[in-house]
Amino acid sequence: MTTSVREREPVRLAGVGRRYGARGPWVLRGVDLHLAAGRLVRATGANGTGKSTLLRLVAGVDAPAEGRITGRPARTAYVPERFPPALPFTALGYLVHLGRLQGLGRAAARARAGEWLERFGAGAYAGTALAGLSKGSAQKVAVAQALLAAPGLLVLDEAWTGLDAGARAELDRAVRERVAAGATVVFVDHDPRRLAGEADTTLRVEGGRVRAEAHPAGPAPVRIVASGDRPLPDRLPGGAVPAATGEGTLFRVDAAASDDLLRVLLDAAWHVHRVESGRAGERA
Numbered sequence: 001m002t003t004s005v006r007e008r009e010p011v012r013l014a015g016v017g018r019r020y021g022a023r024g025p026w027v028l029r030g031v032d033l034h035l036a037a038g039r040l041v042r043a044t045g046a047n048g049t050g051k052s053t054l055l056r057l058v059a060g061v062d063a064p065a066e067g068r069i070t071g072r073p074a075r076t077a078y079v080p081e082r083f084p085p086a087l088p089f090t091a092l093g094y095l096v097h098l099g100r101l102q103g104l105g106r107a108a109a110r111a112r113a114g115e116w117l118e119r120f121g122a123g124a125y126a127g128t129a130l131a132g133l134s135k136g137s138a139q140k141v142a143v144a145q146a147l148l149a150a151p152g153l154l155v156l157d158e159a160w161t162g163l164d165a166g167a168r169a170e171l172d173r174a175v176r177e178r179v180a181a182g183a184t185v186v187f188v189d190h191d192p193r194r195l196a197g198e199a200d201t202t203l204r205v206e207g208g209r210v211r212a213e214a215h216p217a218g219p220a221p222v223r224i225v226a227s228g229d230r231p232l233p234d235r236l237p238g239g240a241v242p243a244a245t246g247e248g249t250l251f252r253v254d255a256a257a258s259d260d261l262l263r264v265l266l267d268a269a270w271h272v273h274r275v276e277s278g279r280a281g282e283r284a
């Protein structure tokens with residue numbers, strides 16, 4: 001998927017609260033957060049503490065009862081815990097429809113929909129009615145709809161659940177690509193190994209409050225954009241993961257491993273376009 005790396009304002013939550021019903025108990029209250037561009041954000045907390053509520057608010061599919069949320073990019077995508085398959089579309093027809101709603105032309109929507117179905121191993125189901133899809137295939141369509149228009153904010157609520165191992169790995173890759181391209185990705189997953197060690201921030205949801213824990217010493221403070229035709233080793237220095245962008249391939253790597261990675265790229269006759277330190281969206 002091609003999207004350029006660019007910076008944008010963070011999504012800001014200021015004094016956000018949510019309760020269900022005018023007199024219901026507050027599920028979340030006094031939530032103040034900055035979710036910067038180019039960050040991977042994990043939300044954690046015990047069952048029923050309000051993680052899904054928080055994700056729906058961040059995605060904009062639910063509105064806060066008090067407080068404000070600003071800076072949400074125009075292209076925001078969301079995968080809910082449960083995907084509604086009872087719509088009169090085929091898998092491809094649904095994706096093209098949503099792609100068009102997200103601003104893509106018909107031909108581009110068709111092409112992207114086909115590409116994402118293939119990437120998730122669901123190309124064979126393009127012509128199947130949504131209602132006729134297995135749970136796993138329906139989940140692939142749910143994930144594909146979120147990735148279609150290269151969102152600047154991607155919100156994933158247990159989106160890996162129901163996917164087969166290949167599709168789960170593909171979704172991991174797609175998340176890394178979006179983050180590398182400058183998107184904010186916020187996710188919840190019951191498996192603590194999901195993208196373990198890769199999140200820039202953990203949101204701990206507890207007792208109606210959300211505490212943001214940044215991982216400043218976490219991975220990837222250096223971003224290298226390069227291009228080349230020759231294959232690279234499977235294991236790159238610092239565990240760097242290549243991600244396709246409009247400008248070439250982007251690698252996020254720890255500063256300690258960046259020289260080694262540059263050497264590997266140059267040895268493979270890759271052209272290095274840019275080396276940046278600091279995360280996208282970080283203020284000087």
Ligand SMILES: Nc1ncnc2c1ncn2[C@@H]1O[C@H](COP(=O)(O)OP(=O)(O)OP(=O)(O)O)[C@@H](O)[C@H]1O
Nearest residue numbers: 020021027045046047048049050051052053054205
């Ligand atoms: N639409 C709703 N109407 C009424 N109450 C709701 C609604 N959605 C969530 N709640 C309540 O809000 C609280 C938080 O729910 P939420 O689903 O956000 O938590 P969660 O941390 O995502 O839970 P889980 O880990 O079980 O998915 C729960 O008490 C839940 O019953």
